[in-house]
Amino acid sequence: MIEIIVACLLGIFFGIVCGLIPGLHTNLVSSILVAILPIALNYISPFIAMIFIICLTITNIFFEFIPAIYLGAPEEDTNLSVMPGHELLLQGKGHEAVYLMSTGAKLGIFASFVMTFIFILFLKTTYPFFERMMFWILTWICIFIIAGEKNKMISIIFFILSGFIGIGALNNQINQPLLPLLTGLFGISGLIESINQKTKIPNQNLKLTKISFDKIKAPLIASLAVSPLCSFLPGLGSSQATIIGTKIKKLDRKQFLILNGTINSLIMYLSFVTLYLIERSRTGSAAAISSIITISFKDLLIIFCLFVLIGLTTSKLTLKTSSFIANKINKVNYSKISIGVITFLTVMSIIISGTTGFLVLISSTLLGLACQKYNVRKGILMGCLLIPTLLIYLPL
Amino acid sequence: MKLDKLLLFFSLFFTLLLLFLINFEKPIAEGKITRISSDKESTKIFLEDASLIWLKNRTKLELKIGNQIKVYGKPAENTNNTLIFAEKITCLNC
Numbered sequence: 001m002i003e004i005i006v007a008c009l010l011g012i013f014f015g016i017v018c019g020l021i022p023g024l025h026t027n028l029v030s031s032i033l034v035a036i037l038p039i040a041l042n043y044i045s046p047f048i049a050m051i052f053i054i055c056l057t058i059t060n061i062f063f064e065f066i067p068a069i070y071l072g073a074p075e076e077d078t079n080l081s082v083m084p085g086h087e088l089l090l091q092g093k094g095h096e097a098v099y100l101m102s103t104g105a106k107l108g109i110f111a112s113f114v115m116t117f118i119f120i121l122f123l124k125t126t127y128p129f130f131e132r133m134m135f136w137i138l139t140w141i142c143i144f145i146i147a148g149e150k151n152k153m154i155s156i157i158f159f160i161l162s163g164f165i166g167i168g169a170l171n172n173q174i175n176q177p178l179l180p181l182l183t184g185l186f187g188i189s190g191l192i193e194s195i196n197q198k199t200k201i202p203n204q205n206l207k208l209t210k211i212s213f214d215k216i217k218a219p220l221i222a223s224l225a226v227s228p229l230c231s232f233l234p235g236l237g238s239s240q241a242t243i244i245g246t247k248i249k250k251l252d253r254k255q256f257l258i259l260n261g262t263i264n265s266l267i268m269y270l271s272f273v274t275l276y277l278i279e280r281s282r283t284g285s286a287a288a289i290s291s292i293i294t295i296s297f298k299d300l301l302i303i304f305c306l307f308v309l310i311g312l313t314t315s316k317l318t319l320k321t322s323s324f325i326a327n328k329i330n331k332v333n334y335s336k337i338s339i340g341v342i343t344f345l346t347v348m349s350i351i352i353s354g355t356t357g358f359l360v361l362i363s364s365t366l367l368g369l370a371c372q373k374y375n376v377r378k379g380i381l382m383g384c385l386l387i388p389t390l391l392i393y394l395p396l
Numbered sequence: 397m398k399l400d401k402l403l404l405f406f407s408l409f410f411t412l413l414l415l416f417l418i419n420f421e422k423p424i425a426e427g428k429i430t431r432i433s434s435d436k437e438s439t440k441i442f443l444e445d446a447s448l449i450w451l452k453n454r455t456k457l458e459l460k461i462g463n464q465i466k467v468y469g470k471p472a473e474n475t476n477n478t479l480i481f482a483e484k485i486t487c488l489n490c
Contacts, residue, residue, distance in 0.1 A: 161404075161407065164412075164414075164415060165407075165414065167415065168411060169414070172417055172418055172421060173424070356417060359410060359417075360414060363410035363414055366403050366406050366407035367403075367404075367411075370403035370407055374400055
C-alpha cells in the first residue's frame with residue numbers, strides 16, 4: 001500500500017516538473033522512462049512502475065497547459081491551443097484559459113468511462129477495417145483541413161511545405177524529431193512574434209466565470225465524435241483530433257480550449273484501452289507500460305480510477321499554480337521570458353536532437369513565422385505529421 | 397524582397413537541405429540474414445548479430461537467407477537497438 005502511495009506522489013511530482021518545463025512532452029519523458037525501466041524493475045514491481053507512469057501522465061496532461069498559455073511554449077498536444085490561449089492571456093484572462101483547458105481535461109476523464117464500453121464492444125471487430133482504410137481516412141482529413149481555409153492556394157502551399165519538413169525531420173536519423181519540429185512550427189515562431197510586437201502582458205484577472213452546460217455541449221460532442229478514431233489509428237493524435245473537432249462544430253475561442261483539454265485526456269485514456277484490446281500502443285505512456293506489463297481488465301479499471309482521483313486532485317493543483325503565475329507574470333518583462341524560453345528550447349533541441357535537429361528547428365521556425373505573416377491558420381502546419389503518415393499508408 | 401516572401405524562401409531552402417540530407421543517412425543495421433519468418437501482418441528478419449528487423453507486410457519481399465542487407469529505420473525504444481522497425485532495406489548481394 002505504501003509503495004502505491006509513494007509511486008502516486010512521485011508520479012505527480014515528476015508530472016508537475018515535466019508539465020511545467022516547456023518542450024518536455026510525455027512521449028519524450030516516456031522514452032526516458034523506457035530506457036531506465038529495466039534498472040528500476042530490479043527494485044520495484046511492474047505494477048508499481050505502471051502506477052508511477054499513469055500518475056505522471058495524468059499530471060503532465062494538466063500542467064502542460066500552463067507553459068502553453070503563459071509562455072506560448074506548447075507541446076505536441078497543446079500546440080493548437082497556443083493562439084487562442086495567448087489571445088486570452090493578452091486580455092488578462094490567462095488563468096481563465098488554463099481553467100477552461102483543465103475543465104475540458106476533467107470532462108474528458110469522465111467521458112472516457114462511456115467510451116471504454118463502446119471500445120470494448122466495437123474496437124476489435126472494426127480495427128482491421130480502419131487500418132485498411134487508413135490512407136483514405138487521412139486523405140479526407142487533409143482535404144477537410146484545407147477546405148475550411150479562406151485562401152486555399154496559400155494554405156495548400158503551407159500544408160505541403162510543412163509536409164516536406166515533416167518528411168525531412170522523420171526520415172533523417174534524428175533523436176526525438178517531433179521536439180524541434182513542433183517547437184519551431186508552433187512554439188518559437190509564436191514567441192518571436194511576441195517579441196517583435198513587444199507584447200506586454202496585462203494584469204491578469206483571477207476571476208473565473210462559471211461555464212454553462214450549453215458552452216460545454218459543443219466541444220464535448222465534437223471530442224466524443226473525433227477522439228475515438230484518433231486514439232487508436234496510427235498517425236493521428238490530439239492535434240489532428242482538435243482540428244477535425246473544430247470543423248464538426250463551430251466553436252468560439254473558449255470552447256476551443258475546452259475541446260483541446262477534453263481531447264488530450266480522452267485520447268490518453270483511450271490509448272490504454274486500445275493497448276488492452278488490440279495490443280497497440282498509440283502514446284508514449286502506453287508504449288512504456290506495454291514494455292513492462294500486459295494490461296488486464298483489472299489494470300484498466302485501476303488506470304481509470306487513477307485518472308479520476310489524480311485528475312481531480314491535479315486540476316486543483318494546476319489552478320493554484322496558474323493563479324500564482326498569473327499574479328506574477330505581468331510584473332516581469334515578457335520579452336525577456338520569451339527570449340529565455342526560446343534559448344532553452346533551442347538548447348534542448350540541439351542536445352536531444354543534434355545538429356540535424358537544429359536544422360529542423362530553423363526550417364520549422366521560419367515556416368511558422370511565414371505562416372503568421374501570410375495570416376494562415378497554424379492548424380494547416382499539422383501537414384508536418386499528416387503527410388508523412390499518408391505516405392506510409394500509400395496503397396502502392 | 398518582402399519579409400513574408402523572404403521567410404517562405406528560406407524555409408523552403410532549409411527544407412530542401414533537410415530532404416537532401418536524407419541521402420546521407422547511415423544504415424541502422426547491417427548483416428547477413430539468418431532467418432525469415434512471416435505471418436499475416438508482418439515479416440521478421442533475423443540477422444547474424446541477433447538484430448531483429450520488423451516490417452509490415454505491404455510490399456513483396458524478395459530476400460533470402462544468406463543475403464547481405466543494409467537496414468534503414470528506427471530502433472524500438474525499449475530493446476537496446478536489437479529490434480528495428482525497417483523503413484528501407486538495401487540488398488548488397490541479391
